[in-house]
Amino acid sequence: MKVTLLRKVGDHPEGAELDILDETVLEAWGAAGVIEYKKRSLSDFKVDELKALAVEKELPKEEWEALKKDDLVQYLTDK
Numbered sequence: 592m593k594v595t596l597l598r599k600v601g602d603h604p605e606g607a608e609l610d611i612l613d614e615t616v617l618e619a620w621g622a623a624g625v626i627e628y629k630k631r632s633l634s635d636f637k638v639d640e641l642k643a644l645a646v647e648k649e650l651p652k653e654e655w656e657a658l659k660k661d662d663l664v665q666y667l668t669d670k
Contacts (some may be wrong), residue, residue: 596608612647633664
């Protein structure tokens with residue numbers, strides 16, 4: 592998920608855009624006021640984001656790679 596920093600973090604200045612996929616980082620930085628973040632429903636994710644989430648969760652690729660978006664959302668919800 593692309594986010595914009597509300598304040599400087601490390602070498603990244605305020606206003607910098609970062610691509611963060613780790614949900615725990617998004618939640619923690621949102622709670623700390625580093626980024627503006629509201630947890631999204633899986634159905635709001637794009638297909639490539641859903642597939643990245645499946646990879647991150649180390650789910651068997653053969654189970655999810657051919658699924659269409661709605662089926663992929665359901666698969667990830669069930670896992």
